[in-house]
Amino acid sequence: MKSNNYKGKKAKFDKRTFKRLLKLIWENNRLTYSVVFLCIVLSTLIITISQAFIGTVLVNKYIDPYITEYKQNPNAIFDWKNFTFAMIFIGSLYVIGILANYIYSRLVVSITHKTIKKIRDDLYIHSQTLSLNFFDKNQKGDIISRFTNDIDSLREVLSQSIPQILNSIFQIIFSLVSMLILSWFLTIVMLILVFGMFLIAGQIAKKSGKYFISRQKSLGSLNGFINEMMDGVRVIKAYNHEKASLLNFKTKNDQMYNDDFKSKLIANILMPIMINMGTINFIVIAFTGGITLAYLGNNQSNALNVLSINLGVLVSFLLYARSFTNPISTVSQQANAIISGLAGAQRVFVILDEKPEEDNGTITLVKYEDLSKPALSKIDTKAAYYWQIPVKDDYIYQVAKGEFYFDNVSFGYNPEKLIIKDFTLRVPVGKKVALVGATGAGKTTIASLLNRFYETTKGTIYFDGIDIKQIKKADLRKAFGFVLQDTSLFSKNIKENIIYGLDEFASQEYEAAAKLANAHEFIEDMANGYETFLENSGENLSQGQKQLLSIARTAIINPLALILDEATSTIDTETERKIQEALDELLKNKSAFIIAHRLSTIKNCDIIVVMDQGQIIEQGSHKELLKNKKHYYKLYTGKIELE
Structure with a gap:
């Protein structure tokens, strides 16, 4: 199983990730987010004005004077006319606030979907620029998890957390300023109480945050494992490995369960605690304000007259107190969502920060x-x-002819541990080279070096006398055709699989390619012919049919040279005959590198290279090597076997 190369990288809540995410949102939604910002400010300002209006106008100007007068004169008349105008005014403010909230909500949905799409587009586009080494070192399922789970974890952050926190910040600022204007004494009491809320919220968020980060990693690991098991289900059943596979799954699933449970358990107790503490704060402020009003009121002769308040001030202050503590609870609750989302963002940014495959080539084909x-x-x-x-x-x-020369080539994933050592080989135009050796001898690595999937550690590979590092990678790879044992087909119809990679084509071309590959007959026998849809990457085809399609796909591009990797090692005799006939036709006048364990398939090759531990130990034609009676002779006569 491949390791998760990035699992060990510590994911933490930091400003850089958050700033990077905000920058990404802003750069692609400047105008839209400016409107959202203005709508948030407008709706918050309206709430602030309305709360001040309720206390200082409705209570102080209409309700409180009427109550005072009514105590002295039961026939006192309430000023319904002006009171109604005041209510209409405040109602109009709330309508404007509702419209601002509606506009901002619609725009946030648009921004969220646009940003999520861009991140996913950028991630896929960038992943196509990465070297094969990146995909070799990372689990396929974990990479897929970054496209799905990690990006989706950002959805809540973009659609709810960031807008709500932005809204809460303005509510807190406007409410704090308003409270200070109304009563600095009650404001100090409020700040002392809120400080306690912050301490508790911070501890809970810190503890749950590490589990949210672990949860994202566990989910990626679990997805990677499931993906591998689905790909290898036949091997699992063939080797009766179901129990061991189940135990491995349970271990990873249990880890996922524990991280998910702990993160949600701690996070879910935060909001009730904050709500209850907010209620306690409100009660304390109401009690303190009531005492202040009862004992001091509007008495200007008292030495403590600086603390005096009236009923309207107390009402407005209590409304502001709610507007001050509720956003703090919201920020505390959204902190967990942000930590979870940023954990996903960090995993996405790790791939986006991966350096693209370098290509300094200038020569094109x-x-x-x-x-x-x-x-x-x-x-x-x-x-x-x-x-x-x-x-x-x-x-x-x-x-461009198809002549190759390996000049003292060495390679190792780690330069200190070479797996190809001093490999020197000349391949004239149109010659077929067979690479023979035990598993791990370096045969497939040679093919990877030819395509510059990996760069040589030492030495040079020449293609028609040109150092392949001077050729653009896309053009170098365009020069080769591939027929591999593990044929990769796509969930498209047969025609689309044959023409894969071609921008322009004619119907006679893909049919001619299929006929050359001996695939036309079985394709025509299918219900929809060339329009037959390949289910689950070709699961409705036999292995031999897949390889015939692979040959057709190679034939249609008419490459300069061919790489055949284990092309006939897993099929029946009749299909092998058809494939061999197709390959013989395909190989005419082309240079080719053939990798196979079955020596019967390569005895007609012009050059046979016997490899062991990354080195050439013998080379020559089939007859020459048999005559030498060395390693190849022992392989061919069965005195030793390929592993």
């Missing part, structure tokens, strides 16, 4: 039919492909 008239005038010999080599402000064109 061009087809004859794609050359311009000025380019054609520089060509002496007509060929299918040419190397377009930049020289100063112009290009020269060299015929």
Whole structure:
């Protein structure tokens, strides 16, 4: 099982991740988020004005004077006319606030979906630029988890947490300023009480935060495991490995359960605690304000007259107290969502920060039919492909033939531990080279070096006399056709799989390719022919049929050279015959590198290279190697076996 290369990287709540996320949102939604910002400020300001209006106008100007007058004169008349106008005014403010909230809510939905889509697009686009080494070192399921679970964890942060926190900040600021204006004494009492709320909320958020981070990692690990088990279900059943697989699953699932349970358990007790503490704060402020009003009131002669308040002030202050403590509870609750979302964001950013595959090549591969008239005038010999080599402000064109030379090549994932050592080999144009050796001898690594999936540690590989590091990777890989044992087909129809990678094609081309690959007959026998949809990446085809389609896909691009990796090792004799016939046709006049364990499939190769522990121990034709009676002879006669 592949390790999760990034699991050990410590994910923590830090300002850099949060700032990066905010920057990403802002850069792509400047105008929209500006409107959201204004709507939040407007709705918060309206609430603040309304709360002041209730106490200082409705209570002080209409209700309190009427009550005072009514005590002295039961026939006192209430000023309904002006009171009604005041109510209409405050009602109008609330309507404007509701409209502002509606607009802001709709815009936040738009921003969220747009941002999530962009992050997922950026992640996929960037992942396509990464080297094969990245995918070799990381679990497929864990990478998929970053596209799904980790990005989805940001949805709540973008749609709820950030807007609510922004809204809460303005409520806290406006309420605090208003409370200070009304009564600095009660404001100090409130701040002392709120400080206690912050201490408790901070401890709970800190404790639950580490479990939210662990939960994201556990989920990625679990997804990676499930993905591997689904891919290898046949092997599991063939080796009766179900029980061991179940035990491994239970271990990972239990870890996921524990992290998820602990994070939610701690997080879910936060809101009730904050609500109850907010209620206690309100009661304390109401009690303190009531005492102050009862004993001091509007008495200006008292030495403590600076603390005096009236009924309207107390009413407005209590409303502000609610507006001050409720946002604090909201911020505390959203802190957990932000920690969870940022844990996912960090895992996404780790991939986005991964350096793209380096490519300093400048030479490109061009087809004859794609050359311009000025380019054609520089060509002496007509060929299918040419190397377009930049020289100063112009290009020269060299015929692409398919000649290779490995000059003392060495390679290791760790430079201190080489798995290919001093590999030297010349492959003339149109020759077939077979790479033979036990598992781990380095055969497939040679193919990977040819395509620059990995760069050589030492030495040089030449393609038509050109150092392959001078050729753009996309053009280098375009020169090769691949027929692999583990054929990768896609959930598309057969025609789309054959033409995969082609921008332009004609119907006769994919049919001709299928006929060359001996695939046309079985395709025509299918209900929908070339339009037949391949379910689950070709599960409705046999292994042999998949390989025939792979040959057809290679044939249609007419590559300069071929790489055949274990192309006939898992199929029946009749299908192998069809594949061999197709390959013989495909290989005509092309250079090829053939990797196979079954020596019967490579005895007609021009050059057979026997490898052991990354080194060439023997090379020559089939007859020459048998005559030498060394390692290859022992392999062929069965005196030793390939592992």
